Amino acid sequence: MKNYAIEREKWSEFLKRIAQKENIYAPFMREKNIEYLHVNADNADSIEYHIAKPTSSVKIFFFPIKENVVKNALEKRQIIIGVPACDLASLNLMDKIFLDEDFLDPYYQKRREETILIGNDCYEITDSCHCTAYDIAPYPTKNYDINLASHEEKIYLSVNSEKGEKFFDSIKNGDFQEIDSLPDAIDMKRMKTAEKVKKQNKQLPELDSTRKLVLEDHEKVWKKFAKTCVSCGACSAICPTCHCFLLLDKENFEKIKNWDTCQYPSFEKVAAGEDPLRRLYDRLKNRYLCKFVHKPDMFGEIACTGCGRCIDACIGEINKNELIIELSNC
Amino acid sequence: MKNIYEPLKFKLDKVVEESPLIKTFFLTPDEDFTFKTGQFVEVTIDGTGEAPYTPSSSAWVKDKMEITIMKAGYVTEKMHKMKGGEILGIRGPFGRGYPIDKFYDNEILILGGGVGIAPLRCLILTMLEEEEKFKKIDICFGAKTPPDFIYKDWYKELGDHKRVNLLRSVDKADDSWDETEGLVTVLLDKVKTDFSKVMAVVCGPPIMMKFGTFRLLELGVKEENIYLSMEKNMSCGLGKCGHCAMGNYFVCKDGPVFTYAEIKDYPNIWI
Ligand code: SF4
Ligand code: SF4
Ligand code: FES
Numbered sequence: 001m002k003n004y005a006i007e008r009e010k011w012s013e014f015l016k017r018i019a020q021k022e023n024i025y026a027p028f029m030r031e032k033n034i035e036y037l038h039v040n041a042d043n044a045d046s047i048e049y050h051i052a053k054p055t056s057s058v059k060i061f062f063f064p065i066k067e068n069v070v071k072n073a074l075e076k077r078q079i080i081i082g083v084p085a086c087d088l089a090s091l092n093l094m095d096k097i098f099l100d101e102d103f104l105d106p107y108y109q110k111r112r113e114e115t116i117l118i119g120n121d122c123y124e125i126t127d128s129c130h131c132t133a134y135d136i137a138p139y140p141t142k143n144y145d146i147n148l149a150s151h152e153e154k155i156y157l158s159v160n161s162e163k164g165e166k167f168f169d170s171i172k173n174g175d176f177q178e179i180d181s182l183p184d185a186i187d188m189k190r191m192k193t194a195e196k197v198k199k200q201n202k203q204l205p206e207l208d209s210t211r212k213l214v215l216e217d218h219e220k221v222w223k224k225f226a227k228t229c230v231s232c233g234a235c236s237a238i239c240p241t242c243h244c245f246l247l248l249d250k251e252n253f254e255k256i257k258n259w260d261t262c263q264y265p266s267f268e269k270v271a272a273g274e275d276p277l278r279r280l281y282d283r284l285k286n287r288y289l290c291k292f293v294h295k296p297d298m299f300g301e302i303a304c305t306g307c308g309r310c311i312d313a314c315i316g317e318i319n320k321n322e323l324i325i326e327l328s329n330c
Numbered sequence: 331m332k333n334i335y336e337p338l339k340f341k342l343d344k345v346v347e348e349s350p351l352i353k354t355f356f357l358t359p360d361e362d363f364t365f366k367t368g369q370f371v372e373v374t375i376d377g378t379g380e381a382p383y384t385p386s387s388s389a390w391v392k393d394k395m396e397i398t399i400m401k402a403g404y405v406t407e408k409m410h411k412m413k414g415g416e417i418l419g420i421r422g423p424f425g426r427g428y429p430i431d432k433f434y435d436n437e438i439l440i441l442g443g444g445v446g447i448a449p450l451r452c453l454i455l456t457m458l459e460e461e462e463k464f465k466k467i468d469i470c471f472g473a474k475t476p477p478d479f480i481y482k483d484w485y486k487e488l489g490d491h492k493r494v495n496l497l498r499s500v501d502k503a504d505d506s507w508d509e510t511e512g513l514v515t516v517l518l519d520k521v522k523t524d525f526s527k528v529m530a531v532v533c534g535p536p537i538m539m540k541f542g543t544f545r546l547l548e549l550g551v552k553e554e555n556i557y558l559s560m561e562k563n564m565s566c567g568l569g570k571c572g573h574c575a576m577g578n579y580f581v582c583k584d585g586p587v588f589t590y591a592e593i594k595d596y597p598n599i600w601i
Contacts, residue, residue, distance in 0.1 A: 069335040102583070103334045103568040244572030247335065247565050251377035253419045255335045260571070268573065270563045271381070271402040274536060276598040290575070297578045 002165070003179050004157045010175040011155045016041040018171055025061070026081035027054040036060070036080070049082060049150060050123040053307050057240035058087040059094060062111045063259075065237075069247075070254040074110040079167075081118040081148065086131045086305040088119050088143040090240035093301040097243050107257075116167050119144035121186070122193050125200075128308025130321060132197040133204045136305055139190045151185045158182065204321050205328045207292070207302070213327040214288045219281070221330065225323045226281035228316030229263070235287065235310035235318075236261035241295070241303045242287075262286050284318075334568055337374045337419025338363070340395065344414045348480035352445055353410055354386065354398045357418065362392040367456040368427025368449065368559065368587045372567050373397065374419030379405035382424075382564040384449035384586070386481075389427075389456040395420075398448035398480060424567035425586050428453055428531065428557060434463045437523045439530045439551075441542045443472040443514050446534030447480055449559060453531065454488070461493050468521045468528075469496045472514025472538070476500055476507045497521070514538060515545045525550040531557045540600040543590055553591035560586050560599070 006014070018024070024039040026047040033055045034048055061080055098108035119140030122129075131138055140147045145164030149156040157176070159165050205213060236242035237259060244267075246260040260267065263283050269275035277283045295303030311319050340357040347353050365371065367389040374380045387396035401410050438457070442450040450471075457464055469488070473479040479498070489496040497517040499510035510517060514534070530551050532542045539558055546556055562574035562581040569583035577596040579585060593599050 070333065097570055100569060103570070105335075105568075105570065106333055243570065245566070246571065246573070247380060249374060249377055249379050253337050253339075253374055253376055255380075257335065260565075260573070262572065262575070268563050268575070270561050271406075272535070272561070274601040276601055290572075294575065294578050298580075 002159045003182055004159070004168075004172070004176040005154050005179050006157070006176050008150070008153050008155055012045055014173065014175060015039065015044045015047075019044060022079055022171075023077060024079045024081060027051065036082075039081070047081065049120055049148065052122055052124055052126045052129050053084045053086060053309060054082070055238065055309070055312075057090065057238060057307065057309065058083050058117075059090070059240050059243075061115060062094065062108050063098070063243065063245075065259050067107060067257050068250070068254055069105075069107055069257045071252075072107070074107065075114065077114045077116070078111075079116040079118065081120070083117050083119045083140070083144065084122055084307070085119065085138055085140045086129075086136055086307040087240050088117065088140050089131075089136045089302060089305045090307075091143045093241050093295060093299055093303050094243060096299045096301060116145045116164060117143065118146045118148055120148040121150075121190055123189055125193060125196055126308065126312070127200065128311040128321075129197050130201045130204055130306040130308055132194055132306070133201045134207050134302055134304060134306045136302070137190070138193045138197055149182060149186045149189075151183055151189065156182050156186065201321070203325050205324055207296075209328065210324055211292045211296070213324060214285070214292050216327070216330075218327055218330050221323065221326050222281040222285045225318050225326075226284040229280055229284055229314075229318060230316055231263050231265055231280065231283065232315060233261040233263045234313040234315065236263055238309040238313045240305055240307060240309075241291070262290070288320075288323075335421070335566075337372070337380075337421045340418045340420050342412055342414050342416045342418055345412060348398060348482070349478050351401045352398060352480050353401075354396055354480075355409065355412070355418075357395045357397065357420075358393065359395065359420070363395060363420070363423075364392055365389055365423035366427040367430065367453045369423040369425050370449075370564075370567070370582075370586055371395075371397075371420050371422035371424065372564070373399075373409075374421070375405055375408050376417070376419065378408050380419075380421075380565070381405050382567065382582075384452060384559070386448040386451045387455065388459065389452060390459050398445065398451075400445045422567060424582055426584065428587055430456070433457070433529050435465060437466045437528045438464055438468065439521060439523055439528045439546075440467065440469045441514065441518070441530065441532045441534070441546070442470070443534030443538040443542075444474070444478070445480065446538070446559075447471055447473075450531065450533050451481060451484070454494075458491060458494075461491060464493060466523065467491075467494045468523055469494060470499075470514055470517035470521065471496070472499045472501070472517070472534070474501050476504055495521075513541070515541055518542075518545050518549060526552065527555075529555050529557070533559050536561070536600045547590075553594060554589045556590040557587055558590060558593070560588060560593070562586070 121139035503511040574581040
C-alpha cells in the first residue's frame with residue numbers, strides 16, 4: 001500500500017480542479033443531516049470529513065431508489081469521498097447478491113466497476129454507532145480504493161487497490177508527497193474512536209449471541225417493540241445491507257427496479273392471499289432474522305454493520321440495540 | 331451480455347379455456363427456449379405486471395411453450411382477456427426443478443390438485459418422453475368438481491400409458507362422474523407402491539400440499555423423497571429482490587422445488 005501526504009489547502013485546491021471534469025460526491029451538512037452531494041469548485045471547502053455515517057448509505061450509488069433496468073444507459077465513472085468503514089463492510093454482502101455469477105446485475109456491476117471509493121476514518125461518532133460490536137473497526141480496513149485520514153494540517157491518502165492506484169496515478173500532482181507509513185497520531189486517533197464506540201455499546205451482545213437471541217421466541221418483546229412501528233420502511237431504506245426491491249412494469253417491456261422492504265404489509269403475500277408476514281411483529285422480527293441469521297447463513301457475510309442508521313431513522317423510536325439488549329435480559 | 335431484467339418476446343398463438351377461472355396460453359418464442367421441468371418463468375404483460383408460472387408443456391419442446399394460468403388478480407385478469415396474437419415477455423427459466431435423474435429406475439407417485447396439475451403436466455409429459463426409465467408412475471389428481479379439472483382431453487391418453495396408473499377424485503361429484511368422490515388424499519389408499527422407496531411429488535393448493543404431505547409421511551414415504559413446489563410472491567426470480575425469502579432460502583433460486591426434509595423446520599411453509 002502506498003501512502004501520501006498533502007497539505008489541507010493544497011488538497012482543497014486539487015479537489016476543486018479535478019471536480020471540473022470528474023463526477024465526485026462527498027458528505028456535506030445540509031440542514032441537520034449529512035448528505036452525499038456533488039462536489040464542485042464552490043463547495044469543496046465544506047466537505048465533512050471523518051464524521052460518522054452520512055444519512056444515506058453508500059448503497060445509493062450502486063442501487064438507486066428507482067432505476068429503469070432495461071432502458072437506462074449504464075453510467076460513467078463516479079468518485080465517492082468519505083465512505084465510512086461500516087458502509088464499506090456492507091459491500092461484501094451486496095456484492096454477493098448483485099454480482100452473483102448466475103445472475104449478474106449489469107447495472108450494479110457497471111456502477112461498482114466505475115466507482116472509486118475513497119473511504120475515511122471516523123474521528124467523530126454518533127450515539128447510534130456500534131460497528132465495533134460486530135467486529136468492524138471505525139476506519140476502513142477493506143473494500144476501499146483509497147483511504148483518507150488526517151491529522152493537524154495534513155491529509156493522508158492510502159492507496160489500497162489496483163483500481164485506486166491507476167486512478168490516483170492519473171490525477172496526482174507534485175503536491176502529494178509519498179511517505180512510508182501514516183504518522184502514529186493517526187493510529188492513536190483510530191484507537192480513540194474505536195474505544196468510544198466500544199464504550200457506548202458495552203451492554204450490547206456480540207454477533208453470535210445476537211443470532212441466538214433473535215432465533216428464540218420472546219414474542220412479548222417483539223410485540224412490545226412493534227407497537228410503535230408504522231411500517232414506513234425507513235429502517236430498510238437507510239440500511240446499507242437491505243437489498244430488497246420490486247420490479248415494476250413500464251410499457252415496451254421496460255422494468256423499474258424499485259426499493260421495497262419486508263416491513264411493508266403484503267411484501268410476501270401470494271396470489272392466493274396467504275401472507276406469512278401478515279402480523280406487524282413478525283415483520284419487525286423478520287428484518288432481524290434476515291440480518292443476524294439468514295444472510296450470514298446464506299452468504300457467510302455480516303448483514304448488520306452496526307451503522308445505527310435504523311435507530312436514527314425510526315419515527316416509532318424503535319431502538320434496535322435496546323431491543324437486542326432487552327432480549328438478552330429475558 | 332444478456333440483461334437479466336429484460337424479457338424475451340413470446341407470441342401468443344392461442345388461448346384455451348380449461349375451466350371457468352383457468353386458461354392455457356400457447357406461446358411461440360422468438361428463439362428456442364430451454365428449461366428444466368419444475369423450473370419457472372416470469373411472464374410479463376407489457377406495461378402491466380409480471381408473475382411467476384411453471385410451464386405446463388414438456389421440457390423437451392423448445393420452440394413452443396404452454397402456460398396454464400388461473401385468474402387471481404389484476405395481471406391475470408388482463409391475460410385472461412387475451413385472444414391470441416399478443417406479445418408476452420418471458421424471463422427465465424429460474425430455479426431448481428425436479429431432479430429427474432434421481433427419479434430414474436424408481437417408482438414415482440404424483441399427487442396434484444386444482445391448478446397444481448399444470449406444473450405436474452410438464453413433469454409427466456417430460457417423463458413420458460423416456461417412459462421406460464421409470465418403474466411405474468402413479469398419478470393421483472383431484473379437483474373440486476368435475477368441470478374444475480383442467481386438461482379435460484388429456485386423461486384418457488395419459489391413462490393409456492403402460493407405466494402410468496391414473497386415479498382421479500373430485501371433492502363433489504355430479505351425475506357425469508364415475509370415478510372417486512372425496513379429497514385427493516383418499517386416492518393414496520388405492521395406490522400400490524413401495525412407500526418406503528417411492529419418490530413422491532406434490533403440487534396444489536397449500537392446504538392440499540400440507541395434508542398430502544402428512545398422509546404420505548404416515549404411509550411411510552421418506553421426508554427426503556417428498557418433492558414440493560412452493561408458491562411464493564416472487565418478483566425478480568434472481569435471488570436478489572427478497573420477495574420469495576423462506577428462512578435460509580430464496581425460493582426462486584434454491585427452489586421452487588424442495589424436499590420436505592429441506593424445509594420442514596421453517597415456520598409457515600404451508601401458507
Ligand atoms: S458505525 Fe463505526 S464506522 Fe460507521 S460511522 Fe459510526 S463509527 Fe464510523
Ligand atoms: S440493521 Fe440498522 S444498524 Fe444494522 S446495518 Fe442496517 S441500518 Fe445499520
Ligand atoms: S423472487 Fe426475487 S429473490 Fe426470489
